[in-house]
Amino acid sequence: MARHELCRLDDIADGGSAGFEVARTLVLAVRKGTAVYAYVNSCPHVGTPLDMWPGRFLTRDGSHILCATHGALFRIEDGHCVAGPCVGRGLTPIDVAVQDDVVKISL
């Protein structure tokens, strides 16, 4: 496992999301204040990326991560699927650290 610099904290809007490719892994990240949650951008249902538009991963109200393919909803804080065809399963979490406004992940 290696530590990678993902972005600066301000590169993700507060309450928003962003997508990245790091070491050939698609990564989705969601920011809430100074906290960042990151997951592998692959739906546990069929394995497709979740975003319909690059970097857009959240429901309209910003409360959940949304899979654009069949509409599964995932909790932002732990990636657990709470609605849709893969309910009870979850996104693959990625370890995140924010240091001096730099977001780093371990892959």
Ligand code: FES
């Ligand atoms: S691929 Fe995500 S809900 Fe079907």
